[in-house]
Amino acid sequence: MTTDAHVDPGTEARRRTEADPLSRYAREYATDVIHLNGNSLGPPRASLTGELDRVVSGQWARKHVRAWFEDGWLDLPRTIGDKLSPLLGAHPGQVVVAGETTSTTLFNALVAACRLRPDRALLLVEAGAFPTDLYIADSVARLLDRELLISQGFDDDLRERGPEVAAALTAPVDFRTGERRDIAATTAACHAAGAISVWDLSHAAGVLPLDLAAARVDLAIGCGYKYLGGGPGAPAFLYVPDRLQSLVDFPLTGWHGHARPFEMGPTFDPATGIDRGRTGTPPLLSLIALDHALDPLLDVGIHELRRRSLDLGEYFLECLAYRRPELLRGLASPRDPERRGGHLALRVPDAEAVESALLERGVLVDARPPDLVRIAFAPLYVTHEQVWRATGALSDSVEGLR
Incomplete structure (x- = not known):
């Protein structure tokens, strides 16, 4: 990892989280897992139920068909x-x-x-x-x-x-x-x-x-x-x-x-x-x-969203190189971040079992047959701290399946 050798990696993850102003958005989303599956289904904002209630109770229930035109x-x-x-x-x-x-x-x-x-x-x-x-x-x-x-x-x-x-x-x-x-x-x-x-x-x-x-x-x-x-x-x-x-x-x-x-x-x-x-x-x-x-x-704007997603993806690879570098040999995505979208994929044996083991550890990813685990870096509800913890869970999951 590109950090001072005397700095604890967990402390560095917290520092990066606190240093990026986009980290504050993570509190707005309702999820009880480390959500690295946003390329499949993103989590809701916590305020969604209030917004739906506003429309259902304040518009639909009161105005009925008139709301099509009045609201x-x-x-x-x-x-x-x-x-x-x-x-x-x-x-x-x-x-x-x-x-x-x-x-x-x-x-x-x-x-x-x-x-x-x-x-x-x-x-x-x-x-x-x-x-x-x-x-x-x-x-x-x-x-x-x-x-x-x-x-x-x-x-x-x-x-x-x-x-x-x-x-x-x-x-x-x-x-x-x-x-x-x-x-x-x-x-x-x-x-x-x-x-x-x-x-x-x-x-x-x-x-x-x-x-x-x-x-x-x-x-x-x-x-x-x-x-x-x-x-x-x-x-x-x-x-x-x-x-x-x-x-x-x-x-x-x-x-x-x-x-x-x-x-x-x-x-x-x-x-x-x-x-x-x-x-x-x-x-x-x-x-x-x-x-x-x-x-x-x-x-936030699309360019800042892209900047943040790239940063999280690169940090994931840094953390993985620190914890379990042999997994990087299974990187199925381009190493150049500019040649990737918002997710990357690792080739691992028994990808579905790895997905299940990660979920037991509170990390949501998804597997694609036969051997791909996809990890997505949605910029507003994923933090550097979560990325650090996710690589630890991935390391433990792979080790536990050996």
């Missing part, structure tokens, strides 16, 4: 989208949280992307994509009679078969190893090939600067329950730049995406702007929870 419920998919935009590097009016799942939002985006290139037969997806992305892409390809290429060499296939590619789906962070992919460079390669770029931001939103507008991303989606902390099954978001909003033709055409939803007309007339990406009546309480979760993230 801004009807506008929440768009207002939360605008609120989320700074974390994504998007402009106002380019993001909507329609209240759908990540799967249905991705389906909507992929079909719309293919419809923008009706003369091209190929749908390109990275082989290491999250399973949902693979399943949805397969369904879209069958539905639209396109060829699906699950690519082991995404960049090479994009170059070699670019003129055939209607849409190319990938992610800025590998969900297993945390390895980053350059959004701007990959989007530029898609455009050079004439393909529509589609991004799954689920493992990046809220922990990694994305700069969607500057990179000229075509379409992007992401879930609300990982680093954004919106709660189990929190609704997904959809990004559509201004230049495509009048052109996208979404397959899911619910009444909230209609230009005049309360006319109740028999045919669908798509709304202008980002509202075109809305579908049916959104799940209000889930939107409230996501809206509440975003406040501290916006208070």
Whole structure:
């Protein structure tokens, strides 16, 4: 560890915790474990129950259906989208949280992307994509009679078969190893090939600067329950730049995406702007929870969130090198922190047993078969002290399973 040889490591961990002003946010979150699983599901803020009670008791119970109009419920998919935009590097009016799942939002985006290139037969997806992305892409390809290429060499296939590619789906962070992919460079390669770029931001939103507008991303989606902390099954978001909003033709055409939803007309007339990406009546309480979760993230800002996450990840590796350096030989993530997202992965024998042993010691991580343990460094509820304690628990867990 990069500390004075005479300084106790636990004391150094406390010093680093106290020295970083972002450590104060950890007190705002309701969790009784060291939570290193934010790339799967973040914990709630302790004040969430009060916020939900405010809406349920003060709005729903008192105003009933009138609250849709009097308390801004009807506008929440768009207002939360605008609120989320700074974390994504998007402009106002380019993001909507329609209240759908990540799967249905991705389906909507992929079909719309293919419809923008009706003369091209190929749908390109990275082989290491999250399973949902693979399943949805397969369904879209069958539905639209396109060829699906699950690519082991995404960049090479994009170059070699670019003129055939209607849409190319990938992610800025590998969900297993945390390895980053350059959004701007990959989007530029898609455009050079004439393909529509589609991004799954689920493992990046809220922990990694994305700069969607500057990179000229075509379409992007992401879930609300990982680093954004919106709660189990929190609704997904959809990004559509201004230049495509009048052109996208979404397959899911619910009444909230209609230009005049309360006319109740028999045919669908798509709304202008980002509202075109809305579908049916959104799940209000889930939107409230996501809206509440975003406040501290916006208070800090995406660049400080990234700085803190990187610092925690590097400190974890320092602590592990001090306690049990042989485990670093199993590092499955890039060693360069700039090439990682918000988590890293270690290869260990019997990863699921290690996950269980850590939980018994009050540390929450998750395993991915066959041998990966993923450790996430969400910046607002993880501290340096917790990282030091977690490496001790990891060392003990591995030793106990030998």
